[in-house]
Amino acid sequence: MDNSICQVYEDEIQSLEEEIKLLAEKYEDSQQESTFFSDEEILMSIKSFQRESEGHESLSDLITQLESLETDLSFLKKFTGIQFTSHFKEIVEKTTNRTVRKHRLSGNCYSLSFQLEFQLLEMQNKENVSAVVTDLGIVMESGEDSDMSKFVSSTEEHGNLLRFFRSLSSYAEWYEHRRCTFLHFKGKYPDIVTLPEGLLGDYIVLRNPKHSGLELMIVWKIHIDEEGRTTPVLDLLTKVPEQVLEQKMATIENAPACFRSMLLLFGIEAALENLIKVVGLEK
Amino acid sequence: MEEGKRNSAGVFTHLERLEAQAREIAVKQEKMKQEEEKRARLKARVRELRLQRDKLLAKVRLQKKKLREKRAMSDPAKSGARAVLEWKIKNIKAMLQVSYVTGINGKRTKQGVCFCISTAYESTYLDSYYVHLLVKPEVQIHQHSVPTFIPLEQIAKMYLQTDIGRFLSVLSDHLNAYAGRKYQADQLQEHFSDQIEGTLQRNSLCNLLVFNYKVSSKSKTFPFNARLLYGDLCCSLPTEVNVSCTPDAPASLAEMAAAHSDLFSRVALHKAFRSFSSDEESMDGAP
Numbered sequence: 001m002d003n004s005i006c007q008v009y010e011d012e013i014q015s016l017e018e019e020i021k022l023l024a025e026k027y028e029d030s031q032q033e034s035t036f037f038s039d040e041e042i043l044m045s046i047k048s049f050q051r052e053s054e055g056h057e058s059l060s061d062l063i064t065q066l067e068s069l070e071t072d073l074s075f076l077k078k079f080t081g082i083q084f085t086s087h088f089k090e091i092v093e094k095t096t097n098r099t100v101r102k103h104r105l106s107g108n109c110y111s112l113s114f115q116l117e118f119q120l121l122e123m124q125n126k127e128n129v130s131a132v133v134t135d136l137g138i139v140m141e142s143g144e145d146s147d148m149s150k151f152v153s154s155t156e157e158h159g160n161l162l163r164f165f166r167s168l169s170s171y172a173e174w175y176e177h178r179r180c181t182f183l184h185f186k187g188k189y190p191d192i193v194t195l196p197e198g199l200l201g202d203y204i205v206l207r208n209p210k211h212s213g214l215e216l217m218i219v220w221k222i223h224i225d226e227e228g229r230t231t232p233v234l235d236l237l238t239k240v241p242e243q244v245l246e247q248k249m250a251t252i253e254n255a256p257a258c259f260r261s262m263l264l265l266f267g268i269e270a271a272l273e274n275l276i277k278v279v280g281l282e283k
Numbered sequence: 284m285e286e287g288k289r290n291s292a293g294v295f296t297h298l299e300r301l302e303a304q305a306r307e308i309a310v311k312q313e314k315m316k317q318e319e320e321k322r323a324r325l326k327a328r329v330r331e332l333r334l335q336r337d338k339l340l341a342k343v344r345l346q347k348k349k350l351r352e353k354r355a356m357s358d359p360a361k362s363g364a365r366a367v368l369e370w371k372i373k374n375i376k377a378m379l380q381v382s383y384v385t386g387i388n389g390k391r392t393k394q395g396v397c398f399c400i401s402t403a404y405e406s407t408y409l410d411s412y413y414v415h416l417l418v419k420p421e422v423q424i425h426q427h428s429v430p431t432f433i434p435l436e437q438i439a440k441m442y443l444q445t446d447i448g449r450f451l452s453v454l455s456d457h458l459n460a461y462a463g464r465k466y467q468a469d470q471l472q473e474h475f476s477d478q479i480e481g482t483l484q485r486n487s488l489c490n491l492l493v494f495n496y497k498v499s500s501k502s503k504t505f506p507f508n509a510r511l512l513y514g515d516l517c518c519s520l521p522t523e524v525n526v527s528c529t530p531d532a533p534a535s536l537a538e539m540a541a542a543h544s545d546l547f548s549r550v551a552l553h554k555a556f557r558s559f560s561s562d563e564e565s566m567d568g569a570p
Contacts, residue, residue, distance in 0.1 A: 009325035030347075062365070062368050073375055079389065080451075132406055
Protein backbone atom coordinates (compact mmCIF):
# COMPACT_ATOMS: atom_id res chain seq x y z
CA MET A 1 0.00 0.00 0.00
CA ASP A 2 2.70 2.43 1.10
CA ASN A 3 4.93 1.26 -1.64
CA SER A 4 2.29 1.90 -4.21
CA ILE A 5 1.90 5.50 -3.00
CA CYS A 6 5.65 6.02 -3.39
CA GLN A 7 5.44 4.44 -6.81
CA VAL A 8 2.75 6.89 -7.84
CA TYR A 9 4.91 9.78 -6.69
CA GLU A 10 7.98 8.41 -8.43
CA ASP A 11 6.07 7.92 -11.66
CA GLU A 12 4.79 11.45 -11.51
CA ILE A 13 8.28 12.78 -10.83
CA GLN A 14 9.61 10.98 -13.86
CA SER A 15 6.88 12.20 -16.16
CA LEU A 16 7.23 15.75 -14.79
CA GLU A 17 10.97 15.68 -15.36
CA GLU A 18 10.44 14.59 -18.96
CA GLU A 19 7.79 17.23 -19.49
CA ILE A 20 10.07 19.92 -18.08
CA LYS A 21 12.94 18.85 -20.31
CA LEU A 22 10.66 18.97 -23.35
CA LEU A 23 9.25 22.39 -22.43
CA ALA A 24 12.68 23.83 -21.71
CA GLU A 25 13.97 22.65 -25.05
CA LYS A 26 10.85 23.89 -26.83
CA TYR A 27 11.29 27.29 -25.21
CA GLU A 28 14.98 27.40 -26.10
CA ASP A 29 14.29 26.32 -29.69
CA SER A 30 11.58 28.82 -30.40
CA GLN A 31 13.54 31.56 -28.66
CA GLN A 32 16.29 30.80 -31.19
CA GLU A 33 13.94 30.38 -34.16
CA SER A 34 11.75 33.40 -33.50
CA THR A 35 14.77 35.57 -33.89
CA PHE A 36 16.50 36.29 -37.12
CA PHE A 37 19.49 38.45 -37.82
CA SER A 38 20.72 39.09 -41.32
CA ASP A 39 24.38 38.73 -42.22
CA GLU A 40 24.67 42.52 -42.33
CA GLU A 41 23.33 42.90 -38.84
CA ILE A 42 25.77 40.28 -37.63
CA LEU A 43 28.66 42.01 -39.32
CA MET A 44 27.63 45.30 -37.71
CA SER A 45 27.45 43.64 -34.34
CA ILE A 46 30.91 42.21 -34.79
CA LYS A 47 32.25 45.63 -35.67
CA SER A 48 30.62 47.36 -32.74
CA PHE A 49 31.78 44.49 -30.62
CA GLN A 50 35.37 44.77 -31.73
CA ARG A 51 35.34 48.42 -30.67
CA GLU A 52 33.94 47.54 -27.26
CA SER A 53 35.86 44.39 -26.77
CA GLU A 54 39.35 45.76 -26.78
CA GLY A 55 40.65 44.45 -23.51
CA HIS A 56 37.59 42.23 -22.89
CA GLU A 57 38.72 38.70 -23.38
CA SER A 58 35.32 37.04 -23.18
CA LEU A 59 33.99 39.23 -25.98
CA SER A 60 36.79 38.59 -28.43
CA ASP A 61 36.52 34.90 -27.57
CA LEU A 62 32.98 35.01 -28.89
CA ILE A 63 34.12 36.50 -32.18
CA THR A 64 36.90 33.93 -32.51
CA GLN A 65 34.44 31.14 -31.84
CA LEU A 66 32.04 32.46 -34.46
CA GLU A 67 34.80 32.77 -37.05
CA SER A 68 36.01 29.27 -36.41
CA LEU A 69 32.49 27.87 -36.79
CA GLU A 70 31.99 29.76 -40.02
CA THR A 71 35.25 28.34 -41.35
CA ASP A 72 34.04 24.85 -40.45
CA LEU A 73 30.85 25.47 -42.41
CA SER A 74 32.52 26.82 -45.55
CA PHE A 75 35.14 24.10 -45.26
CA LEU A 76 32.45 21.42 -45.62
CA LYS A 77 31.07 23.19 -48.66
CA LYS A 78 34.46 22.89 -50.33
CA PHE A 79 34.24 19.10 -50.30
CA THR A 80 30.55 18.41 -50.80
CA GLY A 81 29.38 21.51 -52.65
CA ILE A 82 26.52 21.67 -50.17
CA GLN A 83 25.93 24.77 -48.13
CA PHE A 84 23.10 25.41 -45.71
CA THR A 85 21.93 28.99 -45.62
CA SER A 86 19.18 28.71 -43.07
CA HIS A 87 18.04 26.16 -40.56
CA PHE A 88 15.05 26.07 -38.26
CA LYS A 89 14.24 23.31 -35.85
CA GLU A 90 11.38 22.66 -33.55
CA ILE A 91 10.99 19.94 -30.99
CA VAL A 92 7.89 17.79 -31.42
CA GLU A 93 8.28 15.01 -28.91
CA LYS A 94 10.86 14.01 -26.34
CA THR A 95 11.32 11.18 -23.91
CA THR A 96 14.45 9.88 -22.25
CA ASN A 97 15.81 8.15 -25.32
CA ARG A 98 13.63 9.38 -28.21
CA THR A 99 13.51 12.84 -29.67
CA VAL A 100 11.43 13.95 -32.62
CA ARG A 101 12.33 17.26 -34.21
CA LYS A 102 10.97 19.09 -37.18
CA HIS A 103 13.65 20.65 -39.36
CA ARG A 104 13.47 23.20 -42.11
CA LEU A 105 16.67 23.54 -44.10
CA SER A 106 17.46 25.65 -47.09
CA GLY A 107 20.69 25.99 -48.93
CA ASN A 108 22.40 25.37 -52.18
CA CYS A 109 24.60 22.90 -53.90
CA TYR A 110 26.81 24.73 -56.38
CA SER A 111 24.30 26.79 -58.36
CA LEU A 112 21.20 24.76 -57.44
CA SER A 113 19.15 25.77 -54.44
CA PHE A 114 16.89 23.59 -52.34
CA GLN A 115 14.42 23.82 -49.50
CA LEU A 116 13.70 20.86 -47.27
CA GLU A 117 11.29 20.03 -44.52
CA PHE A 118 11.44 16.82 -42.54
CA GLN A 119 11.02 15.22 -39.16
CA LEU A 120 13.93 13.46 -37.61
CA LEU A 121 13.36 10.80 -34.97
CA GLU A 122 16.59 10.32 -33.07
CA MET A 123 16.96 7.38 -30.71
CA GLN A 124 19.73 7.14 -28.19
CA ASN A 125 20.86 3.56 -27.74
CA LYS A 126 23.63 2.36 -25.47
CA GLU A 127 26.27 2.66 -28.17
CA ASN A 128 25.06 5.23 -30.63
CA VAL A 129 22.34 7.47 -31.97
CA SER A 130 20.14 6.17 -34.74
CA ALA A 131 17.89 8.38 -36.78
CA VAL A 132 14.86 7.97 -39.00
CA VAL A 133 13.52 10.54 -41.44
CA THR A 134 9.77 11.02 -41.89
CA ASP A 135 7.50 13.53 -43.64
CA LEU A 136 10.18 14.61 -46.09
CA GLY A 137 9.26 17.45 -48.41
CA ILE A 138 11.64 18.84 -51.03
CA VAL A 139 11.39 21.95 -53.14
CA MET A 140 13.99 22.45 -55.87
CA GLU A 141 14.37 25.58 -57.88
CA SER A 142 14.94 23.62 -61.08
CA GLY A 143 11.48 22.14 -60.74
CA GLU A 144 10.67 22.07 -64.47
CA ASP A 145 13.18 19.30 -65.12
CA SER A 146 11.00 16.18 -65.31
CA ASP A 147 13.91 13.86 -64.46
CA MET A 148 14.62 15.85 -61.36
CA SER A 149 11.01 15.99 -60.24
CA LYS A 150 10.69 12.21 -60.62
CA PHE A 151 13.80 11.74 -58.52
CA VAL A 152 12.50 14.20 -55.94
CA SER A 153 9.16 12.48 -55.57
CA SER A 154 10.78 9.05 -55.26
CA THR A 155 13.09 10.47 -52.60
CA GLU A 156 10.17 12.01 -50.72
CA GLU A 157 8.27 8.75 -50.82
CA HIS A 158 11.13 6.74 -49.32
CA GLY A 159 12.42 9.45 -47.00
CA ASN A 160 15.84 8.87 -48.49
CA LEU A 161 17.44 12.12 -47.39
CA LEU A 162 21.04 10.93 -47.51
CA ARG A 163 20.70 9.72 -51.09
CA PHE A 164 19.09 13.04 -52.00
CA PHE A 165 22.14 14.96 -50.87
CA ARG A 166 24.64 12.54 -52.40
CA SER A 167 22.88 12.57 -55.77
CA LEU A 168 22.25 16.30 -55.71
CA SER A 169 25.93 16.78 -55.09
CA SER A 170 26.95 14.85 -58.20
CA TYR A 171 24.11 16.30 -60.31
CA ALA A 172 25.02 19.84 -59.35
CA GLU A 173 28.68 19.11 -59.96
CA TRP A 174 27.85 18.15 -63.57
CA TYR A 175 25.76 21.29 -63.84
CA GLU A 176 28.69 23.35 -62.67
CA HIS A 177 31.05 21.50 -64.98
CA ARG A 178 28.77 22.19 -67.97
CA ARG A 179 28.57 25.86 -67.07
CA CYS A 180 32.35 26.13 -66.79
CA THR A 181 32.88 24.31 -70.09
CA PHE A 182 30.42 26.56 -71.95
CA LEU A 183 32.05 29.60 -70.39
CA HIS A 184 35.50 28.38 -71.38
CA PHE A 185 34.60 27.86 -75.06
CA LYS A 186 32.58 31.07 -75.26
CA GLY A 187 35.67 32.88 -74.01
CA LYS A 188 38.08 31.03 -76.30
CA TYR A 189 35.98 31.11 -79.49
CA PRO A 190 33.63 34.08 -79.07
CA ASP A 191 32.93 34.34 -82.85
CA ILE A 192 31.83 30.75 -83.24
CA VAL A 193 30.14 29.84 -79.97
CA THR A 194 26.81 31.37 -78.97
CA LEU A 195 24.74 30.64 -75.89
CA PRO A 196 21.10 31.32 -76.76
CA GLU A 197 19.91 30.47 -73.25
CA GLY A 198 22.89 31.80 -71.41
CA LEU A 199 25.40 29.87 -69.34
CA LEU A 200 22.74 27.94 -67.45
CA GLY A 201 21.01 26.69 -70.59
CA ASP A 202 21.65 23.15 -71.79
CA TYR A 203 22.91 23.85 -75.31
CA ILE A 204 25.35 25.89 -77.35
CA VAL A 205 25.22 26.77 -81.02
CA LEU A 206 28.31 26.74 -83.27
CA ARG A 207 28.30 28.95 -86.32
CA ASN A 208 31.02 29.99 -88.73
CA PRO A 209 30.85 33.82 -88.86
CA LYS A 210 31.83 33.83 -92.56
CA HIS A 211 29.35 31.23 -93.71
CA SER A 212 25.83 31.76 -92.55
CA GLY A 213 23.49 28.84 -92.87
CA LEU A 214 25.47 26.02 -91.31
CA GLU A 215 24.71 25.63 -87.65
CA LEU A 216 25.64 22.94 -85.20
CA MET A 217 23.74 22.70 -82.00
CA ILE A 218 25.23 20.76 -79.12
CA VAL A 219 22.71 19.72 -76.52
CA TRP A 220 24.12 18.69 -73.17
CA LYS A 221 21.54 17.22 -70.84
CA ILE A 222 22.21 15.87 -67.37
CA HIS A 223 20.07 12.86 -66.57
CA ILE A 224 19.18 11.76 -63.10
CA ASP A 225 17.25 8.53 -62.65
CA GLU A 226 14.90 7.61 -59.80
CA GLU A 227 17.78 6.02 -57.91
CA GLY A 228 19.70 9.27 -58.15
CA ARG A 229 22.37 8.14 -60.61
CA THR A 230 23.47 11.01 -62.81
CA THR A 231 24.79 10.78 -66.36
CA PRO A 232 25.62 13.47 -68.90
CA VAL A 233 24.02 12.98 -72.32
CA LEU A 234 25.36 14.97 -75.27
CA ASP A 235 23.89 15.17 -78.73
CA LEU A 236 24.66 16.96 -81.94
CA LEU A 237 21.91 18.51 -84.07
CA THR A 238 22.67 19.97 -87.46
CA LYS A 239 21.04 22.74 -89.45
CA VAL A 240 22.38 22.83 -92.98
CA PRO A 241 21.31 24.86 -96.08
CA GLU A 242 19.71 22.69 -98.75
CA GLN A 243 22.34 23.07 -101.48
CA VAL A 244 25.03 21.95 -99.07
CA LEU A 245 22.89 19.11 -97.88
CA GLU A 246 22.59 17.75 -101.42
CA GLN A 247 26.34 17.59 -101.85
CA LYS A 248 27.42 16.41 -98.46
CA MET A 249 24.42 14.39 -97.40
CA ALA A 250 26.42 11.48 -96.00
CA THR A 251 28.87 13.61 -94.04
CA ILE A 252 26.12 15.59 -92.39
CA GLU A 253 24.03 12.56 -91.63
CA ASN A 254 26.98 10.85 -90.04
CA ALA A 255 27.95 13.83 -87.95
CA PRO A 256 25.92 12.99 -84.81
CA ALA A 257 27.28 9.42 -84.77
CA CYS A 258 30.83 10.70 -85.29
CA PHE A 259 30.33 13.16 -82.47
CA ARG A 260 29.20 10.38 -80.13
CA SER A 261 32.25 8.24 -80.86
CA MET A 262 34.46 11.29 -80.49
CA LEU A 263 32.95 11.83 -77.04
CA LEU A 264 33.85 8.29 -76.05
CA LEU A 265 37.37 8.59 -77.41
CA PHE A 266 38.42 12.04 -76.28
CA GLY A 267 36.04 13.02 -73.52
CA ILE A 268 33.64 15.93 -73.55
CA GLU A 269 36.06 18.87 -73.65
CA ALA A 270 38.31 17.57 -76.41
CA ALA A 271 35.33 16.46 -78.55
CA LEU A 272 33.78 19.92 -78.25
CA GLU A 273 37.06 21.64 -79.03
CA ASN A 274 37.56 19.52 -82.16
CA LEU A 275 34.08 20.26 -83.36
CA ILE A 276 34.48 23.99 -82.83
CA LYS A 277 37.76 23.96 -84.74
CA VAL A 278 36.12 22.13 -87.63
CA VAL A 279 33.29 24.67 -87.79
CA GLY A 280 35.86 27.47 -87.72
CA LEU A 281 37.71 25.99 -90.69
CA GLU A 282 34.66 25.36 -92.82
CA LYS A 283 34.85 27.04 -96.20
CA MET B 284 15.40 -26.24 42.82
CA GLU B 285 14.74 -27.89 39.51
CA GLU B 286 11.35 -26.25 39.46
CA GLY B 287 12.85 -22.80 40.12
CA LYS B 288 15.31 -23.22 37.32
CA ARG B 289 12.58 -24.12 34.92
CA ASN B 290 10.53 -21.17 36.10
CA SER B 291 13.34 -18.71 35.73
CA ALA B 292 14.10 -20.20 32.33
CA GLY B 293 10.48 -19.58 31.40
CA VAL B 294 10.74 -15.99 32.57
CA PHE B 295 13.89 -15.52 30.54
CA THR B 296 12.34 -16.82 27.39
CA HIS B 297 9.36 -14.62 28.03
CA LEU B 298 11.59 -11.63 28.57
CA GLU B 299 13.56 -12.45 25.45
CA ARG B 300 10.38 -12.70 23.49
CA LEU B 301 9.24 -9.33 24.84
CA GLU B 302 12.59 -7.84 23.99
CA ALA B 303 12.43 -9.21 20.48
CA GLN B 304 8.95 -7.83 20.09
CA ALA B 305 10.09 -4.41 21.27
CA ARG B 306 12.96 -4.53 18.84
CA GLU B 307 10.64 -5.52 16.05
CA ILE B 308 8.29 -2.69 16.87
CA ALA B 309 11.17 -0.23 17.01
CA VAL B 310 12.44 -1.45 13.65
CA LYS B 311 8.95 -1.21 12.22
CA GLN B 312 8.52 2.26 13.60
CA GLU B 313 11.88 3.30 12.23
CA LYS B 314 10.93 1.86 8.87
CA MET B 315 7.59 3.62 8.94
CA LYS B 316 9.30 6.82 9.87
CA GLN B 317 11.73 6.41 7.01
CA GLU B 318 8.92 5.66 4.62
CA GLU B 319 7.02 8.64 5.92
CA GLU B 320 10.06 10.79 5.27
CA LYS B 321 10.52 9.33 1.83
CA ARG B 322 6.88 10.00 1.01
CA ALA B 323 7.20 13.54 2.24
CA ARG B 324 10.37 14.01 0.24
CA LEU B 325 8.77 12.66 -2.92
CA LYS B 326 5.68 14.75 -2.35
CA ALA B 327 7.81 17.85 -1.96
CA ARG B 328 9.73 17.00 -5.13
CA VAL B 329 6.47 16.53 -7.03
CA ARG B 330 5.24 19.89 -5.78
CA GLU B 331 8.50 21.54 -6.74
CA LEU B 332 8.51 20.02 -10.22
CA ARG B 333 4.87 20.92 -10.82
CA LEU B 334 5.67 24.49 -9.94
CA GLN B 335 8.66 24.47 -12.27
CA ARG B 336 6.56 22.96 -15.04
CA ASP B 337 3.79 25.53 -14.58
CA LYS B 338 6.29 28.37 -14.73
CA LEU B 339 7.81 27.00 -17.94
CA LEU B 340 4.38 26.45 -19.42
CA ALA B 341 3.52 30.06 -18.71
CA LYS B 342 6.78 31.17 -20.31
CA VAL B 343 6.12 29.09 -23.44
CA ARG B 344 2.56 30.46 -23.66
CA LEU B 345 3.76 34.02 -23.27
CA GLN B 346 6.38 33.42 -25.94
CA LYS B 347 3.70 32.11 -28.31
CA LYS B 348 1.51 35.11 -27.65
CA LYS B 349 4.38 37.49 -28.30
CA LEU B 350 5.19 35.67 -31.50
CA ARG B 351 1.63 35.99 -32.70
CA GLU B 352 1.58 39.68 -31.95
CA LYS B 353 4.88 40.48 -33.53
CA ARG B 354 6.52 37.96 -35.77
CA ALA B 355 10.04 39.28 -35.59
CA MET B 356 11.43 40.22 -32.25
CA SER B 357 14.84 40.74 -33.66
CA ASP B 358 16.08 44.24 -33.36
CA PRO B 359 19.84 44.14 -33.11
CA ALA B 360 19.90 47.55 -31.47
CA LYS B 361 17.65 46.29 -28.69
CA SER B 362 19.18 42.84 -28.35
CA GLY B 363 22.73 44.05 -28.14
CA ALA B 364 25.76 42.82 -30.00
CA ARG B 365 26.45 39.96 -27.63
CA ALA B 366 22.97 38.49 -28.06
CA VAL B 367 23.26 38.78 -31.84
CA LEU B 368 26.56 36.90 -31.87
CA GLU B 369 25.34 34.28 -29.45
CA TRP B 370 22.31 33.72 -31.65
CA LYS B 371 24.49 33.30 -34.74
CA ILE B 372 26.84 30.90 -32.95
CA LYS B 373 23.91 28.73 -31.88
CA ASN B 374 22.51 28.86 -35.41
CA ILE B 375 25.74 27.68 -37.03
CA LYS B 376 26.28 25.03 -34.37
CA ALA B 377 22.83 23.60 -35.12
CA MET B 378 23.60 23.59 -38.84
CA LEU B 379 26.89 21.78 -38.32
CA GLN B 380 25.17 19.30 -36.05
CA VAL B 381 22.50 18.46 -38.62
CA SER B 382 25.08 18.29 -41.44
CA TYR B 383 25.44 14.56 -40.90
CA VAL B 384 22.17 14.05 -42.80
CA THR B 385 24.03 14.89 -46.03
CA GLY B 386 26.20 11.81 -45.52
CA ILE B 387 29.47 13.70 -45.23
CA ASN B 388 30.41 15.81 -42.26
CA GLY B 389 33.80 17.06 -41.19
CA LYS B 390 35.72 19.02 -38.65
CA ARG B 391 39.10 20.63 -38.84
CA THR B 392 41.61 19.24 -36.37
CA LYS B 393 45.06 20.36 -35.29
CA GLN B 394 46.88 18.26 -37.88
CA GLY B 395 44.28 18.03 -40.61
CA VAL B 396 40.66 17.17 -40.87
CA CYS B 397 38.37 14.48 -39.54
CA PHE B 398 35.56 13.43 -41.86
CA CYS B 399 32.53 11.53 -40.71
CA ILE B 400 30.74 9.48 -43.37
CA SER B 401 27.25 8.39 -42.46
CA THR B 402 25.27 5.65 -44.10
CA ALA B 403 21.55 5.14 -44.54
CA TYR B 404 19.13 2.69 -46.00
CA GLU B 405 16.18 4.72 -47.32
CA SER B 406 14.90 6.76 -44.37
CA THR B 407 16.97 5.00 -41.71
CA TYR B 408 20.39 6.32 -40.83
CA LEU B 409 22.77 3.48 -39.96
CA ASP B 410 26.40 3.33 -38.83
CA SER B 411 28.83 6.13 -39.50
CA TYR B 412 32.58 5.92 -40.06
CA TYR B 413 35.35 8.42 -39.64
CA VAL B 414 38.49 9.09 -41.65
CA HIS B 415 41.12 11.36 -40.13
CA LEU B 416 43.28 12.93 -42.83
CA LEU B 417 46.62 14.64 -42.35
CA VAL B 418 47.25 17.37 -44.89
CA LYS B 419 50.96 18.02 -44.46
CA PRO B 420 53.37 17.26 -46.01
CA GLU B 421 50.93 15.43 -48.26
CA VAL B 422 47.38 14.23 -47.84
CA GLN B 423 47.36 10.90 -46.05
CA ILE B 424 45.07 8.82 -43.88
CA HIS B 425 46.05 9.09 -40.23
CA GLN B 426 43.34 7.00 -38.58
CA HIS B 427 40.01 5.60 -39.65
CA SER B 428 37.19 3.31 -38.61
CA VAL B 429 36.40 1.95 -42.07
CA PRO B 430 36.06 -1.87 -41.99
CA THR B 431 39.06 -3.69 -43.46
CA PHE B 432 37.05 -5.33 -46.26
CA ILE B 433 36.20 -1.95 -47.83
CA PRO B 434 38.92 -1.19 -50.44
CA LEU B 435 39.94 2.04 -48.73
CA GLU B 436 43.57 1.94 -49.82
CA GLN B 437 42.62 1.47 -53.45
CA ILE B 438 40.16 4.37 -53.31
CA ALA B 439 42.74 6.54 -51.57
CA LYS B 440 45.37 5.72 -54.18
CA MET B 441 43.03 6.78 -56.97
CA TYR B 442 41.64 10.03 -55.59
CA LEU B 443 43.16 11.20 -52.34
CA GLN B 444 45.99 13.28 -53.79
CA THR B 445 43.96 14.85 -56.57
CA ASP B 446 40.42 15.29 -55.37
CA ILE B 447 39.41 14.82 -51.74
CA GLY B 448 35.78 15.48 -52.60
CA ARG B 449 35.74 12.57 -55.06
CA PHE B 450 37.60 10.37 -52.56
CA LEU B 451 34.86 11.00 -49.97
CA SER B 452 32.10 10.50 -52.47
CA VAL B 453 33.42 7.15 -53.73
CA LEU B 454 34.10 5.96 -50.18
CA SER B 455 30.57 6.99 -49.24
CA ASP B 456 29.18 4.98 -52.19
CA HIS B 457 31.05 1.88 -51.00
CA LEU B 458 30.02 2.29 -47.37
CA ASN B 459 26.40 3.01 -48.21
CA ALA B 460 26.13 0.04 -50.53
CA TYR B 461 27.67 -2.20 -47.84
CA ALA B 462 25.32 -0.77 -45.20
CA GLY B 463 22.37 -1.35 -47.53
CA ARG B 464 23.29 -4.99 -48.20
CA LYS B 465 23.89 -5.68 -44.51
CA TYR B 466 20.61 -3.99 -43.58
CA GLN B 467 18.65 -6.17 -46.01
CA ALA B 468 20.24 -9.38 -44.71
CA ASP B 469 19.62 -8.28 -41.11
CA GLN B 470 16.00 -7.45 -41.87
CA LEU B 471 15.53 -10.85 -43.49
CA GLN B 472 16.89 -12.63 -40.43
CA GLU B 473 14.92 -10.49 -38.05
CA HIS B 474 11.50 -10.58 -39.67
CA PHE B 475 11.39 -13.73 -41.77
CA SER B 476 13.29 -16.25 -39.65
CA ASP B 477 10.26 -18.57 -39.73
CA GLN B 478 10.64 -18.94 -43.50
CA ILE B 479 14.42 -19.30 -43.49
CA GLU B 480 15.75 -22.82 -42.97
CA GLY B 481 19.08 -23.15 -41.26
CA THR B 482 21.34 -20.13 -41.13
CA LEU B 483 21.73 -17.36 -43.63
CA GLN B 484 25.35 -17.43 -44.79
CA ARG B 485 27.10 -14.23 -45.73
CA ASN B 486 30.62 -12.96 -46.10
CA SER B 487 31.87 -9.93 -44.21
CA LEU B 488 31.35 -7.58 -47.16
CA CYS B 489 27.78 -8.91 -47.42
CA ASN B 490 28.14 -9.28 -51.18
CA LEU B 491 27.48 -13.00 -51.18
CA LEU B 492 24.37 -14.38 -49.49
CA VAL B 493 23.32 -18.02 -49.45
CA PHE B 494 20.22 -19.29 -47.69
CA ASN B 495 17.41 -21.84 -47.85
CA TYR B 496 13.80 -20.86 -47.45
CA LYS B 497 10.45 -22.56 -47.40
CA VAL B 498 7.79 -22.01 -50.00
CA SER B 499 4.30 -23.32 -49.48
CA SER B 500 2.17 -24.43 -52.37
CA LYS B 501 -1.15 -26.29 -52.08
CA SER B 502 -0.69 -26.72 -48.31
CA LYS B 503 2.69 -28.40 -48.78
CA THR B 504 6.04 -26.74 -48.20
CA PHE B 505 9.06 -27.02 -50.45
CA PRO B 506 12.65 -25.93 -49.83
CA PHE B 507 14.19 -23.27 -52.10
CA ASN B 508 17.85 -22.43 -52.22
CA ALA B 509 18.96 -18.88 -53.00
CA ARG B 510 22.38 -17.56 -53.86
CA LEU B 511 22.82 -13.81 -54.33
CA LEU B 512 26.02 -12.25 -55.60
CA TYR B 513 26.49 -8.49 -55.49
CA GLY B 514 29.11 -7.93 -58.16
CA ASP B 515 28.92 -4.14 -58.07
CA LEU B 516 30.33 -3.13 -54.68
CA CYS B 517 28.71 0.29 -54.95
CA CYS B 518 25.27 -1.23 -55.31
CA SER B 519 22.90 -2.84 -52.85
CA LEU B 520 21.06 -4.94 -55.43
CA PRO B 521 22.55 -8.25 -56.58
CA THR B 522 24.07 -8.70 -60.04
CA GLU B 523 23.69 -12.47 -60.07
CA VAL B 524 20.75 -14.34 -58.55
CA ASN B 525 20.22 -18.05 -58.48
CA VAL B 526 17.11 -19.59 -56.96
CA SER B 527 16.64 -23.33 -57.24
CA CYS B 528 14.26 -25.96 -55.94
CA THR B 529 14.73 -29.71 -55.54
CA PRO B 530 14.68 -31.68 -58.82
CA ASP B 531 11.60 -33.66 -57.82
CA ALA B 532 9.50 -30.53 -57.24
CA PRO B 533 6.50 -29.93 -59.54
CA ALA B 534 6.99 -27.79 -62.62
CA SER B 535 4.96 -24.91 -61.19
CA LEU B 536 7.60 -24.57 -58.48
CA ALA B 537 10.40 -24.25 -60.99
CA GLU B 538 8.46 -21.36 -62.52
CA MET B 539 8.04 -19.83 -59.11
CA ALA B 540 11.79 -20.12 -58.46
CA ALA B 541 12.46 -18.24 -61.67
CA ALA B 542 9.97 -15.55 -60.66
CA HIS B 543 11.64 -15.23 -57.25
CA SER B 544 15.03 -15.00 -58.88
CA ASP B 545 13.79 -12.13 -61.03
CA LEU B 546 12.25 -10.39 -58.03
CA PHE B 547 15.44 -10.64 -55.92
CA SER B 548 17.46 -8.94 -58.63
CA ARG B 549 15.09 -5.96 -58.75
CA VAL B 550 13.73 -5.52 -55.24
CA ALA B 551 15.39 -5.30 -51.82
CA LEU B 552 15.52 -8.71 -50.17
CA HIS B 553 13.27 -8.01 -47.18
CA LYS B 554 10.76 -6.26 -49.43
CA ALA B 555 10.66 -9.26 -51.74
CA PHE B 556 9.88 -11.51 -48.76
CA ARG B 557 7.25 -9.07 -47.56
CA SER B 558 5.58 -9.31 -50.95
CA PHE B 559 5.60 -13.15 -50.74
CA SER B 560 3.73 -13.11 -47.45
CA SER B 561 1.19 -10.59 -48.68
CA ASP B 562 0.72 -12.72 -51.82
CA GLU B 563 0.05 -15.75 -49.66
CA GLU B 564 -2.43 -13.85 -47.53
CA SER B 565 -4.34 -12.62 -50.54
CA MET B 566 -4.38 -16.15 -51.92
CA ASP B 567 -5.63 -17.53 -48.63
CA GLY B 568 -8.26 -14.82 -48.46
CA ALA B 569 -9.51 -15.58 -51.96
CA PRO B 570 -12.80 -17.48 -52.08
